[in-house]
Amino acid sequence: xxxxxxxxxxxxxxxxxxxxxxxxxxxxxxxxxxxxxxxxxxxxxxxxxxxxxxxxxxxxxxxxxxxxxxxxxxxxxxxxxxxxxxxxxxxxxxxxxxxxxxxxxxxxxxxxxxxxxxxxxxxxxxxxxxxxxxxxxxxxxxxxxxxxxxxxxxxxxxxxxxxxxxxxxxxxxxxxxxxxxxxxxxxxxxxxxxxxxxxxxxxxxxxxxxxxxxxxxxxxxxxxxxxxxxxxxxxxxx
Numbered sequence: 001x002x003x004x005x006x007x008x009x010x011x012x013x014x015x016x017x018x019x020x021x022x023x024x025x026x027x028x029x030x031x032x033x034x035x036x037x038x039x040x041x042x043x044x045x046x047x048x049x050x051x052x053x054x055x056x057x058x059x060x061x062x063x064x065x066x067x068x069x070x071x072x073x074x075x076x077x078x079x080x081x082x083x084x085x086x087x088x089x090x091x092x093x094x095x096x097x098x099x100x101x102x103x104x105x106x107x108x109x110x111x112x113x114x115x116x117x118x119x120x121x122x123x124x125x126x127x128x129x130x131x132x133x134x135x136x137x138x139x140x141x142x143x144x145x146x147x148x149x150x151x152x153x154x155x156x157x158x159x160x161x162x163x164x165x166x167x168x169x170x171x172x173x174x175x176x177x178x179x180x181x182x183x184x185x186x187x188x189x190x191x192x193x194x195x196x197x198x199x200x201x202x203x204x205x206x207x208x209x210x211x212x213x214x215x216x217x218x219x220x221x222x223x224x225x226x227x228x229x230x231x232x233x234x235x236x237x238x
Contacts (some may be wrong), residue, residue, distance in 0.1 A: 003136040008043055011174035016197055019165040020115050023050040023199045024084060027161075033081025036208055039070055040088040052081060070190075071097040075105045084113045089148070090140040097150065103155045108206040112157065115199050117142045122169045123196035145198055150201060157202040162193025 007013040021044070028036075028050040034050040038045075042062040042236055047055040056065040056075070068074050071094055074217035083102050089095035102112060117123055132138045169182050171177050 003134070003139075004041070005043065007136045008041075010172070011177055012172055015177050016166055020086065020197060020199065023163055023165065024113060025199055027113055027199070028082065028084065028111075028116065031082050033107075033110075035080045036082040036084070036104075037080055038074075038084045038086075039085045039098075046084050046086060048083075050082065054125060071101060073101045073105055077104050078107045080105045080110060081107055082111045082113070083206070086115045087117070087137070087140075088112065090116050090142050095143065099151055099155060103157070103204060106204045108204060110204045112152075112202045112204070113199065114148065115197060116148065118164065118195055118198050119144050120168075121194045121196045123166070126170050138192075141213070144217070145193075145200065148200060150224060152200075152202050156205050156207070157193075158205050160201045160203050161199045164192050164198050166196035167194065168196075169184070170196065 005120070008017060024046050027203070028047060031050060031052070033052050034054060036055045038047050038055070038057045039202065040059055041063045042057045042059050045057075047057075058064055058066040058068055058070075066074065070088065070092065083106060085098075085102070089098060092098060100152065106112065113213055117127070117137060117140065119127070123137075124142050127138045127142060130138055135171055145162065152159060164185075168177055168181065
């Protein structure tokens with residue numbers, strides 16, 4: 001993602017990531033297990049508040065623990081308890097395959113936390129009007145919450161909770177972001193669906209198999225019924 005380092009250091013980037021970090025911290029703080037992964041944005045430690053002992057950052061480049069293609073994650077199936085994905089899907093050419101890989105490596109009831117830019121917001125409008133192919137964050141293909149929920153549902157995920165945030169316009173200067181801070185409370189109350197970014201938490205569900213038992217009891221009951229009928233035929237006076 002070109003220009004992400006500069007954006008993270010800008011007032012706009014800090015504004016967005018401060019909100020996302022606080023929400024992610026509250027979500028992952030009480031999640032337990034053995035293995036947790038952060039896929040994307042290695043510049044930030046978004047698993048700092050999690051208590052899982054083995055926490056790794058993975059990605060295609062940067063200061064990561066594992067360098068890999070997110071479409072081919074080098075982890076065994078059903079081996080990861082938690083995956084946090086900040087702004088990965090809307091900036092990759094194959095988001096469906098990334099989600100399939102995440103579903104594969106998560107254990108049953110494993111947790112997925114996703115953040116993304118909301119196309120149905122002032123941020124989405126700016127992205128459509130000022131699309132710049134080499135500048136983050138206007139160089140992505142923003143994915144709506146409804147579409148992402150549909151994708152997750154097809155992969156047997158259950159969306160547990162979601163949040164919208166960053167209702168201020170995507171201003172570049174910090175003083176304007178501060179002046180428009182009142183829009184946070186108003187937006188959360190009156191037009192919550194129009195936040196500039198969102199967070200979704202989903203749980204991998206695996207439907208249990210139905211165990212088919214032998215019909216021993218039914219056969220035994222049939223044998224008893226046949227035996228009683230035979231007795232009546234032998235002793236009709238009874």
